[in-house]
Amino acid sequence: MTDLPRSAAGGRSPWLIASVVSIATFMEVLDTTIANVALRHMAGGVGASQDESTWILTTYLVTNAIILPVSGYLATLIGRKRFYMGCVAVFTLASLGCALSPSLPVLLACRAIQGLGGGGLAPVEQSILADTFPPERRAGAFALYGLTVVTAPAMGPALGGWITDNYSWHWIFLINLPFGALSLFLVSVFVKEPEAVREDRRRAREENAGIDWVGFGLAAVALGSLQVVLDRAVIDDGFWSPLVTWLTVACVVGFMLLIPWERRQARPAVDVRLFAHRSFLAAALIMFLVAFTLFSTTQLLPQLTQDLMGYDATTAGLTLAVGGLGTVVAMPIAGRVTGLVQPRWVILVALLWSGGALLYATNIDLQMGFWHVSTLRVLQVMALPFLFVPITTAAYVGLPPDKTNDASALINLMRNLGASVGISVMNAVVTHGAQFHQNRLIETATEANPLWVEQLRQTEQALRGAGVGAWEASQATLQQLSGQVAGQAQVLSYMDAFWLLGVAVLTLWPLVFLMRDIPKGAATGGH
Template identity: 50%
Template structure:
């Protein structure tokens, strides 16, 4: 057992701590599965509720916004309500709102239920990671987070496939109703096996002794800042970004709110979001790594299937399967990193893992018009092998030097970093994709004129290939299609280069991490 660590905060009590991993993983699987399962069912939801597809996307946006607001304050809520009690409330709310989603008769009611579902889901991951950090000593946290991470990986891999099967063969309603039995089972298991340690009860009683002090200003700034930021990133592309008055006003509100949030929370004795944790070097660095990992992971997860479908005309199922190989590779690597974390210097895990991500992105920069399904799968495989060597050590190293009563706040901020990183990755990639495609198309078209011998030769060859019936109009249309495809390919290459450079810039920060046995000793 590590120096200074005790099990007085353990959620397992006198039971085997590995039992806790299994118990909390059930709700994790439910929440992660539901996040990805709804994506493939939007057209069916829109048709079933007499709405357009753009209106139906609010089913996703509403969840993300409410989730983004709750996650940063989940540490405070856990301290005030009680960790086990707050976790069970979150599971119950997620389960009941899933039931409401399944029976929603209209789109507004479905969106309202998704808001509640996002509030419930936002409290799950931070509480679960706090359970693990307090239940396992530092030298065993890596293995615990690896076991927990398996569920986090399986959910997104199975989600789209399961969602498609349910939607096509039963009804979209069941992508939500499937959560109900899982949620009930989770509540029963948590109530039976998870313990609320006495030391946490004493800390809660001490906090509430002088009356509950709620940081209403901080909560309002979180809602405006992080909720608004999620809304900007999710809706920006559809609304033409800053060309839309709505997005422009919202973006200004977000910047002002986040700036005020930092000032306000740092000046508070009992903040709703503990930003003072950023004064811990290890924690600040792991937040940067988690943000970068979220950006690259979610960004490429969106880009690769999109590339295969829009540019190379793959169907949705085949495009999705290109990511499955990566999911399998991650599952295989999880036990390995779990065994190494705590025995190997964290820097020797994180830095090579980041370089692996850079390598997979570099592989994708060789993209051309002959890009194949196998090449996409290989790029995802290279990236996926390195992911466990990022997530597990990051979660293990984040708690080095923190006080035991700071694990709830730390877990909340780690999840904020991952989610915001993912939103930034997707939002920035989609914006740049459009801009760079237009740029490359303009550059290519500049050379397409009758004074260019290569252009004339190309048109003649294309005309002969198409045959005489196509005529000049058909030839030019085919040529323009090739121009657009080439411009799109070049724009994807630009995005992959950008991600790679970003990863390489962040990587050296890994050498600044402090070390201790097991990835660091708890500062008990």
């Protein structure tokens, strides 16, 4: 394959570059999902309460969200390779700090720094891939890269459960050290900074004497506030919390000021003008939905199996790992299919499959076994490679070559926002849905309902037959049936969540017709 002007291969195989730059994102995404499972263990290790421990996740997500949209801007100003290696180094060293943290404040500070490093990885990696492969061959490259993004969330809970069940939570962060060191070495040796990218940096510095600090600040306020609101809304009773209320106001005001400001800048920190490209806009919106679905279900299924079915952390994580094997098989096929068929048609079929699988997942009950749960997961995630690969491929079609850094940053921002919004919204659906269904079920638990009366009689009779006294049997019957009502209410709330996700996926199919076709045999100098 002939090198493109902006290729990072430097005469080497572009597939080698694709493999090298996938290492750090695998480390970052894996670390995020592992940390979710180990939260209780980390809280105990640093003397934090359960409520305080949620800030271990929130601080990372806030700084990660802040750096994501401006990472393309920073990569252009600093130099793509230099910025990328700096992000890997910051993430790796912060991971060591997290592992050695003696208290909650130190751990939160290290997690914030870790988020800054992690936020810059994926955008630069995707920019490198977009510049190193011509449009008609990007699908295969993004398929290889997509293995890290899609399988790491599936492996994380299982690995995190195993580590926390058998070792110390400190290893959640220590396992990042060899990954980080390997990534730094391979990037320094094999990834090149082409002259066209260096010219972008020189031109950016000449055109813009100073950094867009206003854009930075507004993005930090808007996205940082949004992330805290999403993470704390359910925990802090929504708008009854002054923190949630004021941060919501800050988020809205931040976005209202950010968008018009950045549209007027010659070199904006967040290039919102990219959303004017219809193919990019459609790709960004569908990516948001893919992440919304993937990460919310990644949280819902282990939560369901642990809270209601008695699974330990390792077994609950294994249900996701089985689905991860499905994505490993499907990802190369998705890359091949996307190289042969225009992305819009692949995405359309995958949306229909994904929506149908989510609707099928409403057939859940507390008697289903491990393989039933795993099958539901496999059906859900088998469509994800056929969404991720064509979406990422189509996002760059028609964009100027020097905008790949900014486009990658915004696509990854949409992915992260989709994950955060999905987890927050679906947690709220499950929490409030359980209360709603429990109230409705209790309304039927009266003497006017013959089924309820018969259930009471049979349960009490069984207890008395086991030798329990009359009064104790009566009380135990009410307690046992109350537990069953609460459990059934929770199951119904999970069914609601899967139904809403399925409907949401199925209603977005018209977006695929906004996407432009990938040019076949396009000139190597452009996108």
